[in-house]
Amino acid sequence: MNTTICFGGFRSEYLCGADKSTGAVRIAQYESKQVKARELHSTNPKTGKMGHIISIVNQKGGCGKTTTAVNLSAWLASKGKKTLLIDLDPEGYATLGLGIKPNSVELSIYDVLINNISLERATIPAFVDNLDLIPSNPVLSGAQLEIANLLGRETILRVALNKLFLSKAYDFVILDCSPSLNLVTINALAASKFVIVPIQAHYYSLHGMKELFSTITIIKERINADLEILGILVTLFDPRTKMSHHVLSDIRDYFKDKVFGTVVNTNVKLCEASMNQKPICLYDPESKGSKDYEQLTDEVIARILSLNKEYVAEMAFKTYGGFYK
Numbered sequence: 001m002n003t004t005i006c007f008g009g010f011r012s013e014y015l016c017g018a019d020k021s022t023g024a025v026r027i028a029q030y031e032s033k034q035v036k037a038r039e040l041h042s043t044n045p046k047t048g049k050m051g052h053i054i055s056i057v058n059q060k061g062g063c064g065k066t067t068t069a070v071n072l073s074a075w076l077a078s079k080g081k082k083t084l085l086i087d088l089d090p091e092g093y094a095t096l097g098l099g100i101k102p103n104s105v106e107l108s109i110y111d112v113l114i115n116n117i118s119l120e121r122a123t124i125p126a127f128v129d130n131l132d133l134i135p136s137n138p139v140l141s142g143a144q145l146e147i148a149n150l151l152g153r154e155t156i157l158r159v160a161l162n163k164l165f166l167s168k169a170y171d172f173v174i175l176d177c178s179p180s181l182n183l184v185t186i187n188a189l190a191a192s193k194f195v196i197v198p199i200q201a202h203y204y205s206l207h208g209m210k211e212l213f214s215t216i217t218i219i220k221e222r223i224n225a226d227l228e229i230l231g232i233l234v235t236l237f238d239p240r241t242k243m244s245h246h247v248l249s250d251i252r253d254y255f256k257d258k259v260f261g262t263v264v265n266t267n268v269k270l271c272e273a274s275m276n277q278k279p280i281c282l283y284d285p286e287s288k289g290s291k292d293y294e295q296l297t298d299e300v301i302a303r304i305l306s307l308n309k310e311y312v313a314e315m316a317f318k319t320y321g322g323f324y325k
């Protein structure tokens, strides 16, 4: 018998043989008892759809966080995934990258974090189908001091996202963080299921990683036990230089399979696309930069799918111990 389980916007095919003697996973039984997959992360109660919330984080500046956030979001949307990009940087480059002038917006992420405005009210549809944006602007730089005095200051964004998911269903929420491990970034990590860490293929890029990973560990211990690193993404890779190859090999040796197979090459079209305030899949879909980000998008979807499968199998084992192999 072939059983299909739907969760997180994905369909997972499991072969659920009725033959117990082979020890096949009894997912059908598991499903019928309504043991739900882990919430990854917020669920819309009407649709049952879960949104995968992913922070793009590295306190090192200029390593490709915003380029990754904008282009991953746009590619996810182009592949039919309903996606929300949240700009958490006062510079507002992700906002600008989608053609919206940061100072022209009526409501921004600042109003959500400080003035208790709902994410739904601050949402702007982007010009890419399936893509919405919560913009940011320089007002957010004042939020650091203001947020420090608020009750539940680390989880304001998580609460706002939970409320958003009551009325809206997104397959993915992508959070573009500023180059700082400040309270706004901590809000992003507290609200996320996954983290993507872009690292530039450069000798000094690994400096500061210890601080980033210890922050993630503390957040896991104290605020968000579900948080995990989805992948380390090597960016600005120049295949002509020995340095890029050395750094890539060091990063792979150190972080092993946590490193995405996809490497984002240095590609001038990515610069041009951001200057023209468009994602690369619209600006130049045939460019190397566009192909790299499309490949990353497929890898992100596949990784999340495989983590979900692992989790379902683990839960099935715990529930029906011994039945699965």
Ligand SMILES: Nc1ncnc2c1ncn2[C@@H]1O[C@H](COP(=O)(O)OP(=O)(O)OP(=O)(O)O)[C@@H](O)[C@H]1O
Binding pocket: 060, 061, 062, 063, 064, 065, 066, 067, 068, 089, 093, 177, 178, 179, 235, 236, 237, 264, 265, 266, 267, 268, 270, 271, 272, 274, 289
């Ligand atoms: N693969 C790439 N090829 C060419 N240029 C790139 C690439 N990735 C990013 N850039 C350029 O490098 C600069 C920094 O990239 P980006 O803004 O994405 O980094 P960031 O980590 O968000 O920076 P910050 O920490 O300041 O927020 C930008 O001008 C961007 O257009």
Ligand SMILES: [Mg+2]
Binding pocket: 065, 066, 067, 089, 093, 177, 178
């Ligand atoms: Mg940025």
